[in-house]
Amino acid sequence: MTTFTHEQIQLILDENCCHECEGMGVDGVCVKIEAIAELPSRFGDFHIVAFSNNKDNKEHVAIIKGEIFDSEDVPVRLHSECLTGDVIGSLRCDCRDQLEAALKKIGEMDKGIVLYLRQEGRGIGLTNKVRAYSLQDQGLDTVEANLALGFRDDERDYAVAAHMLHSLKVRSIRLMTNNPKKISQLEQYGVKVNERIPHILPSNEHNRFYLETKAAKSGHMIDFHGKEHLPEQSDAPIIEGMPEDQIKSIYD
Ligand SMILES: [Zn+2]
Ligand SMILES: [Zn+2]
Numbered sequence: 399m400t401t402f403t404h405e406q407i408q409l410i411l412d413e414n415c416c417h418e419c420e421g422m423g424v425d426g427v428c429v430k431i432e433a434i435a436e437l438p439s440r441f442g443d444f445h446i447v448a449f450s451n452n453k454d455n456k457e458h459v460a461i462i463k464g465e466i467f468d469s470e471d472v473p474v475r476l477h478s479e480c481l482t483g484d485v486i487g488s489l490r491c492d493c494r495d496q497l498e499a500a501l502k503k504i505g506e507m508d509k510g511i512v513l514y515l516r517q518e519g520r521g522i523g524l525t526n527k528v529r530a531y532s533l534q535d536q537g538l539d540t541v542e543a544n545l546a547l548g549f550r551d552d553e554r555d556y557a558v559a560a561h562m563l564h565s566l567k568v569r570s571i572r573l574m575t576n577n578p579k580k581i582s583q584l585e586q587y588g589v590k591v592n593e594r595i596p597h598i599l600p601s602n603e604h605n606r607f608y609l610e611t612k613a614a615k616s617g618h619m620i621d622f623h624g625k626e627h628l629p630e631q632s633d634a635p636i637i638e639g640m641p642e643d644q645i646k647s648i649y650d
Contacts, residue, residue: 402445406467407434414565422451422587425559428452431565437461439496449562456516460562461501464509467567471592473510475500475574476559478629479518482527489604490531491630499599500574511566513559520630521555522548530628540628547628555632556580560587576648577633601638608637629646 405621414431421428429449437446447460466472483493497512504510519527530546563571570590575583575596581591601609607627634648 402434402467409436410467417565418452421557422561423556425453427558427561429458429558429561429565430525439501439505441501443634444505447566449565451558451649458516458562459514460566461504461512461514462509463504463511465506465508466511469509469568470570472568472571473504473507473574474563474568474571475504475510475512475597476555476580476632477512477514478520478555478631479514479516481518481524483630491628492599492605492608492635493630495599495602496597496635497629499597503574503587511563511568511571513562515555517555520547527630534628543628544548556583557587559607560584560589563589575633576645578634580633596636597633598636599639605635609639610633621642 399567410431411434417428417430419628421427429451431447433448435446437444442463444461444463447462449460451458477493477497480488480491480493482488483491484497487494500512503514513520518524520528526546526548530543533546534540541554568589570592572595573583573584573591573592574595575581576597578594581594585591599605636645636648
């Protein structure tokens with residue numbers, strides 16, 4: 399179990415209570431920590447940190463393990479909310495596999511953080527995501543579905559994530575990602591990234607299509623119903639046993 403004392407938690411809450419700044423990113427989002435509690439889970443013993451922000455009512459969350467305050471080299475994973483995948487176990491995306499792998503890995507480490515960012519459907523919300531799924535069901539291609547899915551400027555997420563890391567007083571991180579570009583984008587908001595940890599998912603019956611099909615153009619994959627698979631998390635998955643050339647082609 400993480401060993402925060404009640405005094406440490408109170409200190410953080412007191413500091414955040416009056417926090418106000420110009421915010422980060424184009425939207426000037428400022429977040430503050432509202433509450434912290436223990437969160438034992440099937441993936442390990444964590445604390446959960448709830449944030450509010452000055453722009454909308456999205457309650458972003460940090461799942462933290464171990465001593466991360468004022469800490470260096472903290473393993474961090476950014477996860478974008480996906481109700482259909484994370485909660486319901488939808489196989490239209492691999493969000494749940496990605497989230498579970500991150501929680502499991504960090505649960506086994508001394509310390510680490512999963513930032514759970516409330517930006518369902520790449521920020522356009524659940525209803526629009528379902529609309530995009532519906533368009534795909536009707537045979538529209540991924541370009542049209544992607545447009546409906548509102549491919550957004552990624553900066554906003556990284557800005558919120560960066561502010562959350564600053565609020566948590568994290569000095570430097572090791573980012574769990576398969577996308578090296580993400581590092582420079584976080585660094586742009588003042589996060590010190592000392593290392594990249596590849597995010598490798600265990601292979602299972604649900605992600606076998608990634609192993610059986612070559613990564614298609616523009617990072618899309620064909621799923622086992624023969625449909626192109628829309629990437630909902632900001633980096634493509636690497637599955638245990640995936641051949642080198644396939645891993646390479648994801649970002650080429
Ligand atoms: Zn702020
Ligand atoms: Zn998803």
